[in-house]
Amino acid sequence: MREAAFIKQNKDKWLKFESVLANNTIIAPDALSDLYIEITDHLSYAQTFYPNSETLNYLNHLAATAHQKIYKTKKEKKNRFYTFWVKEFPLEFYQYQKQLAITFFICLVFTLIGIYSASNDGAFIRSILGDAYVNMTLDNIENDDPMAVYKKSGEVNMFLGITINNIRVALTCFSFGVLLGIGTVYVLMQNFIMLGSFQYFFYEKGLLWESARTIWIHGTIEISVIIIAGCAGLVVGKSILFPGTYTRLTSFVQGVKAGLKIVISTVPLFVIAGFLEGFVTRHTEMPDWLAIFIILTSLGFIVFYYVIYPRYLYKRINS
Numbered sequence: 001m002r003e004a005a006f007i008k009q010n011k012d013k014w015l016k017f018e019s020v021l022a023n024n025t026i027i028a029p030d031a032l033s034d035l036y037i038e039i040t041d042h043l044s045y046a047q048t049f050y051p052n053s054e055t056l057n058y059l060n061h062l063a064a065t066a067h068q069k070i071y072k073t074k075k076e077k078k079n080r081f082y083t084f085w086v087k088e089f090p091l092e093f094y095q096y097q098k099q100l101a102i103t104f105f106i107c108l109v110f111t112l113i114g115i116y117s118a119s120n121d122g123a124f125i126r127s128i129l130g131d132a133y134v135n136m137t138l139d140n141i142e143n144d145d146p147m148a149v150y151k152k153s154g155e156v157n158m159f160l161g162i163t164i165n166n167i168r169v170a171l172t173c174f175s176f177g178v179l180l181g182i183g184t185v186y187v188l189m190q191n192f193i194m195l196g197s198f199q200y201f202f203y204e205k206g207l208l209w210e211s212a213r214t215i216w217i218h219g220t221i222e223i224s225v226i227i228i229a230g231c232a233g234l235v236v237g238k239s240i241l242f243p244g245t246y247t248r249l250t251s252f253v254q255g256v257k258a259g260l261k262i263v264i265s266t267v268p269l270f271v272i273a274g275f276l277e278g279f280v281t282r283h284t285e286m287p288d289w290l291a292i293f294i295i296l297t298s299l300g301f302i303v304f305y306y307v308i309y310p311r312y313l314y315k316r317i318n319s
Helices: 003-023 029-049 054-072 080-120 122-129 131-142 155-178 182-204 208-241 248-280 288-318
Strands: none
Touching: 003 029, 003 054, 029 054, 029 248, 080 122, 080 182, 080 208, 080 248, 080 288, 122 131, 122 182, 155 182, 155 208, 155 248, 182 208, 208 248, 208 288, 248 288
């Protein structure tokens, strides 16, 4: 590539980075680190192809200034935990809104496939949910307690078991992203076809409302966070398929770091979902208004923290 073309292709990034450094612009540490890595990649390229050029001198100065700024401010503050959850992560997650939307669409499609398949093939539900679960639920329905499955285990045992299993599913969604994102889509397919079949099963028995107002007490957070974990897997897959101006290895490392942060952000929510399933869902006698309040509050928090708040922070910082 000719030097003039190289400058034209990357000039805007260099000027943006220079502005960040000169004006002490607030930017997420990982975003600053990513810019720094990209600048050093450009510096290496210039050293190879444009030795003794003004471009090389400029990039060398820019990289040196950035290195000093990054490591000068490396000391962690006492409120690091608060800063991560309230500022750094939401701001960084803004750039993954597209992957989140794609993941949501994928999950919706698989859920509809589950509903359609269950409605057209009576044996499909048993093949997905298993004979044992279907037979147990049919017995519960006959005993006028269709949601009795949530009362069979002790609160603590159910809480721990469900929480650990959900975290395992989230980690699987994330880690399978290394298979170019296809592994993540496969895990989502398994879970959301099951979800569609599960809800149709209760609809077929005339228990759609009874099941929804009970199951989604914990399921709102649980299902939402599986979608978010799927987003983490797609972030990893995208980093391999579309490295951009980075080397594929550098892009992959950055994708894994970003995806891991997304998964870490879901762990407290899985704990909450496990608590709700272990200690709250079992109370099927609770009034409808209380169940609806828990469901809407859970949904509102998820949408706010992962969609609305990241956009708000981004607009405030870049306004």
